[in-house]
Amino acid sequence: MRYAKLLSTVLIGILTLTLAGCRSPSQGDAALPFEVPAAFSTGGVRALPDQWWTAFQDERLNALEAEALTGNLSLRAAWNRLEQARASAAKQGAALRPSIDMSADASREAREAFDALLGDERRSYTTNVGFGLMAGYELDLWGRLKKTHQAAAQNAQASADDLQAAAVSLTAELANAWYQLVERQGQLRLIDEQIKTNRDYLDLITLQFRQGQASATDVLQQRQLVQSNRANRLQVEPSITILEHRLALLTGKPIGPLPVLSPLALPLLPPLPQTGVPIDWLRRRPDLRAAERRVTAANHALGAAIVDRLPRLSISLRADTNADKTSELFDNWLAALAGNLTAPILDGGRRRAEVRRSQAARDEALNAYGQTVLAAFKEVEDTLVLEQKQDLYIRSLEAQLELSELATEQTRENYMRVGKNFTRYITTLMGHQNLQRTVLSARGRLIEYRIGLYRAIAGSWSLPAPAQDGDRSAKAGAGRLTQER
DSSP, rough: OOHHHHHHHHHHHHHHHHTTOOOOOOOOOOOSOOOSSSSOSSOOOBOOSSSSGGOOOOHHHHHHOOOOOHHHHHHHHHHHHHHHHHHHHHHHHGGGEEEEEEEEEEEEEEEEETTTTTTTTEEEEEEEEEEEEEEEEOOSSSSSHHHHHHHHHHHHHHHHHHHHHHHHHHHHHHHHHHHHHHHHHHHHHHHHHHHHHHHHHHHHHHHHHHHTTSOOOHHHHHHHHHHHHHHHHHHHHHHHHHHHHHHHHTTTOOOOOOOOOOOOOOOOOOOOBOOOOOOHHHHHHHHHHHOOOOHHHHHHHHHHHTTSOOEEEOOOOOOEEEEGGGGGGOOOOOEEEEEEEEEOOOTTTTTHHHHHHHHHHHHHHHHHHHHHHHHHHHHHHHHHHHHHHHHHHHHHHHHHHHHHHHHHHHHHHHHHHHOOHHHHHHHHHHHHHHHHHHHHHHHHHHHHHHHHHHHHHOOOOOOOOOOTOOOTTTTSSSBOOEEEE
16 A cells, blocks of 8 residues: 555656646747738739639630649649648547457367377367457547647648649649740741741842842842841741640640641730738638648647657557357457556657757748748739839830831831942841840740739639549549648
């Protein structure tokens, strides 16, 4: 009795000291180490659709995006990572419930003995069959198992957000590649038009040379301009092929040329979308949600590491039966109920070190979250200012193009009428044609900036689940990803 009282006093003392040194952190939302701005620098009035690329009203782009969302292999790998994270969370959650195991065994022994009186050898057999059930359950006194499960669940939800973020990046990359292809095809058509125009001028100047109305230098300069156009065409052609290969890769298809497309033109830029309130945008953008969830997961893991230094209490139940015959197996049972209390006393500082590691991991996740938010703010503001200045730049180029067209026409008429200053004419013509291509490139760059803005403010949408591996012919869209909030 005296030893039992002494043992209980020691255990209570150990428990008290352990509790005094273990404080579980709060599990509140991740707090940013800076103040979130009240609004972005500018924004439109039209709400951005969830599937942001539909704002361009381009059916060919919509079809390519649908193919990419079901066929892109990198996105399919993101689905696989999500399934792994969900399975890991389910595995951690299983520790919160009792476990039951079964065992069964059977044996048969043969014994041989020599009977001296009868003078013969006798053989006997012994049969034994057994069956048992073992049940175990750990009482989650301090919430260690729950915190571990919550950390895994938050990581699984972060993986779902990662999948959404990967989908946003994929759709933006594909839209950029598509409109770069459209712009390059426009460049090719423009160069072909310029080649035709310059060849017509070459035929005219050649005729004038034969009639003694133009010099050989004029003919050579015009031939040089035609060759310059052909060289420009040779630079544009491979970029079109490379962009076709890129689109094939993004949609999960073998590399090859796209079907013959009718002439394409860059779309008019949709109205500037609403950028929204930054605090709501933080919750809408999937990569920011993922970073915040990882802070919460690290906080739960820290709590689990802290309470891991506290005692654990588990109970177990075992029931066994044995018999010589299978028919008598369940006639006799032996059951035992046991409780087990374990408390760490000396572990070489392993648990204390794990607490320090978990705290550092939580702080790292918090700083990474803050850095991700700052970078996201920069993306939005950068694309807003780039689009604004690019629009002004295009207006300036268009004004220059109008003046250049007038100047080109004037110098051409002067040359045809007087027969002099061909160098001024050819210089003006080259500048005008270069300016035409510059305007087209600038319009393509403006669309890239708008895609960047859409990517920076886009939220998430319901993603079609890919077909099972090995059955790519199955219909896409068999399931839907429900965003876990």
